[in-house]
Amino acid sequence: MASNVDALxxxxxxxxxxxxxxxxxxxxxxxxxxxxxxxxxxxQIEGSIPLELTWSIIPFCVFMVIFLWGAVxxxxxxxxxxxxxEVYVVAKQWMWKxxxxxxxxxxxxxxxxxxxxxxxxxxxxxxxxxxxVPAFRMKQDVLPGRYTMAWFHATKPGTxxxxxxxxxxxxxxGMIGDIVVLEPAQYEAWMSGGSTGPxxxxxxxxxxxxxxxxxxxxxxxGRGPNLQGVFGKPVQLEDGRTVTAxxxxxxxxxxxxxxxxxxxxxxxxxxxxxxxxxEQLNALIAYVKSLSSAKAAxxxxxxxxxxxxxxxAGAAAKGSQVQ
Amino acid sequence: MATxxxxxxxxxxxxxxxxxxxxxxxxxxHKRIALxxxxxxxxxxxxGGFFALLIRLELMTPASDLVQADTYNKLxxxxxxxxxxxxxxxxxxxxxxxxxxxxxxxxxxxxxxxINLLSWYLYIIGGVMMLHCMLTGGVDTGWTFYTPFSxxxxxxxxxxxxxxxxxxxxxxxxxxxxxxxTIHRMRAPGMTWSRLPLFIWAHYATSIIQILGTPVxxxxxxxxxxERTLHLGIFDPKLGGDPLLFQHLFWFYSHPAVYIMILxxxxxxxxxxxxxxxxxxxxxxxVALSSIAIAVFGFLVWAHHMFVAGMSVxxxxxxxxxSYAVAVPxxxxxxxxxxxxxxxxIHYDAPMLYAFGFLGLFTIGGLTGLFLACLGIxxxxxxxxxxxxxxxxxxxxGAVMGYLGGMHFWWPKISGKLYPEGWARLAxxxxxxxxxxxxxxxxxxxxLGMPRRYADYSHMPEFQILNVFSTAGAxxxxxGYLLPMIYFLWSMRYGKPAPDNPWNAAGLEWKxxxxxxxxNFEEEPVVTWxxxxxxxxxxxxxxxxxxxxxx
Numbered sequence: 001m002a003s004n005v006d007a008l009x010x011x012x013x014x015x016x017x018x019x020x021x022x023x024x025x026x027x028x029x030x031x032x033x034x035x036x037x038x039x040x041x042x043x044q045i046e047g048s049i050p051l052e053l054t055w056s057i058i059p060f061c062v063f064m065v066i067f068l069w070g071a072v073x074x075x076x077x078x079x080x081x082x083x084x085x086e087v088y089v090v091a092k093q094w095m096w097k098x099x100x101x102x103x104x105x106x107x108x109x110x111x112x113x114x115x116x117x118x119x120x121x122x123x124x125x126x127x128x129x130x131x132x133v134p135a136f137r138m139k140q141d142v143l144p145g146r147y148t149m150a151w152f153h154a155t156k157p158g159t160x161x162x163x164x165x166x167x168x169x170x171x172x173x174g175m176i177g178d179i180v181v182l183e184p185a186q187y188e189a190w191m192s193g194g195s196t197g198p199x200x201x202x203x204x205x206x207x208x209x210x211x212x213x214x215x216x217x218x219x220x221x222g223r224g225p226n227l228q229g230v231f232g233k234p235v236q237l238e239d240g241r242t243v244t245a246x247x248x249x250x251x252x253x254x255x256x257x258x259x260x261x262x263x264x265x266x267x268x269x270x271x272x273x274x275x276x277x278x279e280q281l282n283a284l285i286a287y288v289k290s291l292s293s294a295k296a297a298x299x300x301x302x303x304x305x306x307x308x309x310x311x312x313a314g315a316a317a318k319g320s321q322v323q
Numbered sequence: 324m325a326t327x328x329x330x331x332x333x334x335x336x337x338x339x340x341x342x343x344x345x346x347x348x349x350x351x352x353h354k355r356i357a358l359x360x361x362x363x364x365x366x367x368x369x370x371g372g373f374f375a376l377l378i379r380l381e382l383m384t385p386a387s388d389l390v391q392a393d394t395y396n397k398l399x400x401x402x403x404x405x406x407x408x409x410x411x412x413x414x415x416x417x418x419x420x421x422x423x424x425x426x427x428x429x430x431x432x433x434x435x436x437x438i439n440l441l442s443w444y445l446y447i448i449g450g451v452m453m454l455h456c457m458l459t460g461g462v463d464t465g466w467t468f469y470t471p472f473s474x475x476x477x478x479x480x481x482x483x484x485x486x487x488x489x490x491x492x493x494x495x496x497x498x499x500x501x502x503x504x505t506i507h508r509m510r511a512p513g514m515t516w517s518r519l520p521l522f523i524w525a526h527y528a529t530s531i532i533q534i535l536g537t538p539v540x541x542x543x544x545x546x547x548x549x550e551r552t553l554h555l556g557i558f559d560p561k562l563g564g565d566p567l568l569f570q571h572l573f574w575f576y577s578h579p580a581v582y583i584m585i586l587x588x589x590x591x592x593x594x595x596x597x598x599x600x601x602x603x604x605x606x607x608x609x610v611a612l613s614s615i616a617i618a619v620f621g622f623l624v625w626a627h628h629m630f631v632a633g634m635s636v637x638x639x640x641x642x643x644x645x646s647y648a649v650a651v652p653x654x655x656x657x658x659x660x661x662x663x664x665x666x667x668x669i670h671y672d673a674p675m676l677y678a679f680g681f682l683g684l685f686t687i688g689g690l691t692g693l694f695l696a697c698l699g700i701x702x703x704x705x706x707x708x709x710x711x712x713x714x715x716x717x718x719x720x721g722a723v724m725g726y727l728g729g730m731h732f733w734w735p736k737i738s739g740k741l742y743p744e745g746w747a748r749l750a751x752x753x754x755x756x757x758x759x760x761x762x763x764x765x766x767x768x769x770x771l772g773m774p775r776r777y778a779d780y781s782h783m784p785e786f787q788i789l790n791v792f793s794t795a796g797a798x799x800x801x802x803g804y805l806l807p808m809i810y811f812l813w814s815m816r817y818g819k820p821a822p823d824n825p826w827n828a829a830g831l832e833w834k835x836x837x838x839x840x841x842x843n844f845e846e847e848p849v850v851t852w853x854x855x856x857x858x859x860x861x862x863x864x865x866x867x868x869x870x871x872x873x874x
Contacts, residue, residue: 012693012697016694020687023657023682027679027683030664030665030667034600034664034666034669040668042858043602044603044858045662047608047609047659048606051606051658055658060651064647066697067643067644069697070697070698071699074636074698074699128566132706134707137702137703138702139702139703141632141633143567143632143633161772161782165706165775166706167469167472169477170392173387173774173776173778173779174392256563
C-alpha cells in the first residue's frame with residue numbers, strides 16, 4: 001500500500017513542482033523584465049479568451065488524472081481482501097486494545113505476520129479516535145457506536161509507529177503504540193502463547209451467558225432468527241428493506257434490535273445497550289461470523305478454529321428463519 | 324465641536340470631525356467603524372499569536388515540558404478559535420471592506436450604517452465572552468468541536484465558547500448583508516457591474532458565503548450546547564445520535580469559511596497588482612466570475628475534510644471530484660495575476676512586495692491542496708502537520724499577506740499619513756522568510772507522519788529537528804508581524820502627511836482627500852470609465868514627459 005501511495009505522491013510532487021516552477025519563473029521573469037523603467041509605459045491588454053480556456057482546461061485535465069489515480073488508490077485501501085486475518089480494535093481514552101481472532105489480546109501493540117493481509121474491525125468506547133500507521137500510509141477514524149474497517153499488508157519485518165490521529169483529549173499524544181511485524185515463524189511462536197482461546201469461542205460463551213441461545217436456535221423453532229450462515233448475506237427486513245448482515249448490522253441488532261428487525265419476527269428482543277462491553281460485542285460478532293460457512297471457507301487462521309461442528313446443538317444461536 | 328477643534332487648520336475629515344469616546348462608540352461612519360474593527364482584530368491577532376508562540380516553544384523539544392498536555396490542548400484550541408473567528412473572518416471584510424466598499428463604488432456610507440455599528444458591538448460582545456471563557460478555564464476540543472468529545476467528554480467551557488462564536492457569527496452575517504445591499508443599491512451613477520473594482524466582486528462573493536454559511540454553524544453550535552446541557556441525542560451515539568452528522572454540519576460552514584478568509588485577500592491583491600503594474604487586470608471578467616464560482620463551488624466540497632472519518636467510499640469520490648472543480652477558479656486567478664504583470668511597468672513599493680509574497684505563498688498553499696483533495700494521498704496526510712502547513716499557507720500566507728498588503732496600500736488613505744517605506748519593505752521580506760521557515764518544514768513533518776495536536780512527541784525524537792526549524796521561523800515571523808504595527812502607530816504621530824493619491828492609483832477611493840471627509844465625496848461621483856484605467860492615468864497628457872509604450 002505504501003508504495004502505491006508514494007508513487008502517486010511522487011507523481012503529484014512532479015506535477016506541482018512543474019506548476020510552481022512555471023508560475024514562479026513567469027512571475028520572476030515578468031517582475032524583472034517589466035520593472036519600471038524611465039520613459040516606458042505599461043501596455044494595456046484586455047485579456048485573451050483562448051489563454052483563459054487554456055489555463056482552465058489543461059489544469060482541469062491534469063486534476064482529473066490526479067483525481068482518478070487517487071480514487072483508485074483510495075478504493076483499494078478501503079476494500080479489505082476477503083481472506084484477511086482479522087483483528088478487533090477497541091479504542092478508548094487513551095489506549096488501543098487489540099484482540100486477534102485467535103484470542104490473543106494486546107494493549108498499544110499489535111503483532112502481525114509479514115506478507116499477510118490484516119483487517120482491522122474497529123470501534124471506540126468513548127470519543128472519536130483514528131488508527132494511523134504512517135509506515136503503511138494507512139489511517140481510519142475509529143468511531144463510537146459503529147465499526148469502521150481498515151486493512152494493511154506489511155511487507156517488511158520491523159516495528160512501526162501507531163498513532164491516534166484524531167484529537168481525543170488530554171493524553172491524545174500518549175495514545176500511541178507499535179505495530180510489530182514478525183517473520184512467519186516468529187509470529188507462530190508469538191501466537192502460541194497468551195491466548196484464552198479463539199475469540200469466537202469466547203463469543204460462544206457470552207452468547208450462552210446472555211441467554212441469546214434461548215431464542216436464536218439452530219433449528220426453526222426459535223423466536224429469533226437462526227444465525228447459521230447469516231454473516232455476509234442479505235437479510236430481508238420487516239419494513240421491506242434488504243441489508244447485508246455485516247459487522248455493523250449485527251452490532252446494531254444487538255444494541256438496538258428494533259431498528260432493523262428481520263422479516264417474520266416479533267419485536268421481542270430486548271436491547272443489550274449497556275449490558276455488553278465492546279470486547280464482548282466483538283466476541284459475539286466473531287462467533288456469529290464463525291457460524292457462517294462462507295466465512296469459514298474463506299478465512300485463514302480464523303477458519304481453522306471456527307469449525308461449526310464444535311458448536312453444541314441447541315447451546316448456541318439459532319432460530320427459525322434466515323433470509 | 325466639529326471642525327472648530329482643528330488647531331492645525333487641517334481639512335475636515337472623518338478623523339477630526341468629532342472628538343471624544345462617544346463620537347467613536349456611537350459612530351455610524353463606516354470608516355470609523357472600520358477603525359474600531361481594526362483595533363479589535365489587532366488585539367485578537369496578538370492574543371492568537373501569543374498562543375501560537377507558546378505552541379511553537381512547547382514543540383521545540385519532544386517532551387511536554389513547557390506546558391502540561393491539558394494546557395497545550397487549550398492553547399491550540401484557543402489559537403484556532405481566536406484566529407479564525409475573531410481575526411481572519413472579520414479581518415479584511417470588516418476593516419478594509421468596511422472602509423473601502425462604499426468609497427470604491429462612490430457611496431456615502433454602507434446601506435445600513437446602524438446595523439454596521441451593531442455588527443461591531445456583536446463582535447465585541449462575542450469577543451468579551453471569548454476572553455472571559457479563556458480567562459476562566461478555556462476550551463480543549465480544538466476549534467473543530469468534534470462530537471462526542473465536545474458534548475459528553477470534556478469538562479471545559481464548551482457552551483460559553485460556543486455562544487461567543489454564535490454571537491460573533493451574527494456580526495459576520497450583518498456585515499455580509501450590508502455589503503450585498505450596498506453593492507446592489509448604492510453604486511454611483513455609471514458604476515456598472517463590469518466597472519466595479521475586483522475588490523468589490525471579491526467582497527460580494529464573500530458576503531454570499533457569510534450570509535448563507537454562518538447560520539449553519541450557528542445552528543450547529545446551538546445543537547452542541549443543547550446536547551451538552553439537555554442530552555438530546557443528536558450527535559452522541561450513546562444517546563442514539565450520529566457523530567458524523569456534526570462533522571457534516573460543521574464543515575458545511577467551516578470549509579466555505581476558508582473562502583471568507585481568502586476571497587477578500589484575493590480582492591486586495593488584485594487591486595495592488597493592477598496599481599503597481601500600472602495595468603488593467605488581465606481577464607477582468609474571468610477574475611470577477613471566478614470569485615463567484617469559488618463562493619458557489621465552495622459550498623459543495625465540505626466533506627473533503629472527512630475522507631477517513633468513516634464516510635461512504637462513493638461519497639468520498641464525489642467530494643474529491645468537486646474539490647478539484649473548485650481548484651480551477653483559483654488557478655484562473657493566479658494565471659491572470661501573472662499575466663497582468665506581462666508588459667507592465669512594475670513598481671516595487673511595499674504593498675506590491677506583500678502581493679508578491681501572497682502570490683508565492685498562495686500558490687504553494689493551493690498546490691498542496693491538490694494533495695489533500697487526492698483521496699489516496701489524503702488518507703496518509705490528513706490530521707498530520709501536512710494539513711497544518713497547507714491551511715496556514717492559505718490562511719496566513721494567503722489571507723494575512725493580503726491583509727497586510729492592503730493595510731500598506733490604503734494606510735495613507737485611512738490615516739492620512741505615510742509610513743516609512745524602507746521598514747515596510749523590510750517587514751514584507753521578514754514575514755515572507757519567517758513564514759516559509761515556520762511552515763515549510765511542517766509539510767515534511769506531515770508526510771513523515773507526525774500527527775497534529777500532539778503535546779508530546781518523545782517517542783518520535785526523529786521529528787525534533789524540523790520542529791526546531793519551525794519554531795525558529797515562528798520567532799522571525801513574530802518580528803515581521805510586530806514591525807508593521809509599530810511603524811503604523813509611529814506614522815500616525817510622526818509620519819509625513821499623505822497626498823490624496825500617493826500611488827497614482829485608479830479607483831474612486833483615491834479621488835477623495837486623505838483622510839476622507841465623513842461622507843467621502845463632496846459631490847456624488849459619476850463614473851464614465853472602466854476599473855483600472857491606468858492607461859488614462861499614465862497617459863502622456865497627464866504626465867510631464869512623453870513616454871513610449873512598453874513593447
